[in-house]
Amino acid sequence: MFDEQSFEERYRATDALWSGRPNTQLVREAADLPPGSALDVGCGEGADAIWLAERGWQVTAVDFARTALERGRAHAETLGAEIAGRIRWVYADVTAEVPGAEFDLISAQFMHLPPEPRRQLFARLAAAVAPGGTLLVVGHDFSDVAAGAHRPPEPERFFTAAEIAESLDDGWDVVVAEARPRPAAVHEGHDITVHDAVLRARKRP
Helix, strand or coil: CCCHHHHHHHHHCCCCCCCCCCCHHHHHHHCCCCCCEEEEECCCCCHHHHHHHHCCCEEEEEECCHHHHHHHHHHHHHCCHHHHCCEEEEECCCCCCCCCCCEEEEEEECCCCCHHHHHHHHHHHHHCEEEEEEEEEEEECCHHHHHCCCCCCCHHHCCCHHHHHHHCCCCEEEEEEEEEEEEEECHHHCEEEEEEEEEEEEECC
């Protein structure tokens, strides 16, 4: 379930829920962007936020799991005051509010909500992108289920990049909208190919 209590339980059950590495598609799509203000939606333990801060971004990292935020903040502090000072850790539920005004980059990685809450969230995020800024939305492609990847058995929670692109108005230029393959390890070290739905769009000035 995509709720605060469930995620808190998942974080508290292990010392590190995620790999500690930034998401592959964020690195690929944001590496060439000039640093500015960024919103990391559902930041988890902070790997994406830290990666952005290391590249000069001023990051608002938001999550509704306090344990994840505490881990992210602690990790950033080990990297020194300069990096830690570029990240604002915010406890909030982005399905209800977006903390802040406008951002030069909004990154939403693997936010798999039911259709109507998802539509509302992505519309809210698009509205919070500054003119000239970038919206990056990444999710699991539904083909991953057939490939043997561990995915929720709830098809309504999956989306395509084209679906998100079509929801944007005429004020956007779609840079990328595709299902992008990448290797992934599953049980017993067996490698499979999974696909990420990747939407990168730029809001016209």
